[in-house]
Amino acid sequence: MIDTPYVPHLFGEAVQEKLKSRFGWLTAGVASSIPWPQDDVWVLYDNHEYVLRGTNGGEDKRPPCISTPCAQGEVDAATTRVYLFASVLGWFKGGHVDVTGYVSGSRPVLYGSRDTFTTTLDGGKYFNCNYMPIINDDRIRKALAFLREGRRLRYVHEPYSFLSFFKVVESQFSSKERIAWIHDNLDQLDGDARKRVAELRAQGLDVGKHLYDSGRCAVAHASLDGVIVDPDIPADRRRIADDLDVMAGLASRYLKVEAGVPDDIELYKSRDRTLPWHVLLPARTLEALQAGGTLRYMSALGQLQENRVSVRLWPHDAPECMRKMRLAAEGYSPGVVMFLVVNDRETVFLRFAMDFANGRVHTMLEDGGVTDQFGEVIEEDIEHYTRYFHSVVGNALVELCIDGLDPVSCEILIPVNIIPQAPEKMVALALEQFRKGKGGSAANSEQQQHAE
Incomplete structure (x- = not known):
């Protein structure tokens, strides 16, 4: 792994x-x-x-x-x-x-x-390459290096690009193993690569042998009587260009499937967002939640119950009113724990659903807000909650941070029946209303009214 x-x-x-x-x-x-x-x-x-x-x-x-x-x-x-x-x-x-x-x-x-x-x-304002895989296997490192060359050369020098993609596979297997692996994986390709495989087979060719003889060897060698890729012959260039999709597909498939190196898209689909907090849960509790079970007692959450969490909009630090907030479970459903997060002055409250069964964390945006129950709401509470609310509506990434552990990232919110507003514009409006005396409890309804 x-x-x-x-x-x-x-x-x-x-x-x-x-x-x-x-x-x-x-x-x-x-x-x-x-x-x-x-x-x-x-x-x-x-x-x-x-x-x-x-x-x-x-x-x-x-x-x-x-x-x-x-x-x-x-x-x-x-x-x-x-x-x-x-x-x-x-x-x-x-x-x-x-x-x-x-x-x-x-x-x-x-x-x-x-x-x-x-x-x-x-790129955008905040470039993100989080969770990039660590490569400790030297064979995989070499495969990635050849793939890097192949992708760069693809629109510069197609024959050398083909050779680099071939090296991705060639560097990982003995000759017999390579032949078998290519044969077993040709039918797993899709798109243009799959079409090209069908075309070659329709010509009666052994596709694996064709890729080696008419591709790899023809590019790497210039023997007197053997097949070569002649730089001056358009047909040779077209043949290599057509076969390039197949070799690029095989190279990518090796790294993704055999070597298990995920890319950003694959990792987004498969990564368990709840993983950093697993160490806080008793083993039996984690096993039950991942199996879709429902907890009966808060004590079953172990160190996770009544912990302290900071809530931030990546990549910014958490504001003071969202730093080291009290974390408490307040509800359960199959595989899921609903958490209430409250600051010490009990003026800002947020809610999250941790779906351990599916490895996802969701912001329960409609169930959070600012409350002036004890008359302690200050402008910073209004400012930072309003920015949080409208940034999340605008697809900002929320992270939950417990000291000593990696942050837990929440799913990006896809708003429904809401017209996103510019966060800083809404912050200014909310502060204006607060200063006019409408108070903290009105701030949340005012903000949501502007968002709808």
């Missing part, structure tokens, strides 16, 4: 502080097909720091690059780390990130060439 741990991200001034905090950096220019951040992003991946240097966007766009700490005499080690990081990042985000060159020095200078072939797209 490949580990997919939480990957901390930093943005804005925090990134600049990281870049200034030490001497000794290596910066690698990259060619990329994935959406690249416009602003610098710091991530901690596999206990190493990487800074994706932003492109700035617009007409003044600069080439993408990656900076990482590099002590004197460790350039090769740092470069190898960047290559692996680039391989995983490209695979995870469904494209490629390939190193084009690098420079090292005391400061993290920018590096890149505008002439480097790249299809870089400017």
Whole structure:
């Protein structure tokens, strides 16, 4: 099982502080097909720091690059780390990130060439590569490296792209095992790759042998009488281009199915969001919930009951009124525990449903709010709850944080019969109403009225 741990991200001034905090950096220019951040992003991946240097966007766009700490005499080690990081990042985000060159020095200078072939797209405000898989198996590392080359070369040099994709499979098996694996997996391909397999079979060809003889060997060798890919013959180029879909499909299938390296989409479907809190539950309780059972006693929740949780909008820190809130179970259904989260002044309350059976956590947005039961509501309560409410309606990512554990991420809310409003606009309106004396309890109904 490949580990997919939480990957901390930093943005804005925090990134600049990281870049200034030490001497000794290596910066690698990259060619990329994935959406690249416009602003610098710091991530901690596999206990190493990487800074994706932003492109700035617009007409003044600069080439993408990656900076990482590099002590004197460790350039090769740092470069190898960047290559692996680039391989995983490209695979995870469904494209490629390939190193084009690098420079090292005391400061993290920018590096890149505008002439480097790249299809870089400017990404959103908050670039997210959380839960990228950690690669400890050297064979899988090599497969990812060959895939990185194949994807980058696909629209630059199709024959060499084919060869790189073939190496993904060739590097993992003996000759006989490779032949058997390709034969067993051709029927598992889809899309254009599946169509091409059908076309080759209709010609009476053994597809696996064809890929090896007319593809791999024809690209790698230029024997006197053997089959080659002649750079000047359009038919040869078309043949390789048509077969490229099949080889790319096989390479991706090996990594995803055989090696078990998830990409962002697969991980989104399969990752158990409740996992960080499993250690707080008694083993019997966790087993019962995952099997769809219903609890009868709150004491069955062990350390999870009456714990403290901070609620934040990723990637920001939790505001004071949502920091170390009291966590208490208040309801159960098959496989699910409903939690009430309240701050110490009992002015802000939120609710969440933890679906242990399906590994999902849901914000129960309609059941939260601000209450002035004890006359202690302050402007910050109104401000931060309003921002929370309208940000969640606008698809913001909510994280629940217990000290010492990785954050638990909630499902993105898909609003129904609600017209999302700009959070900061609604914050200003809510504060205006609060200052006019409508109070904290009215604030929640006012906010929801504006959202509908």
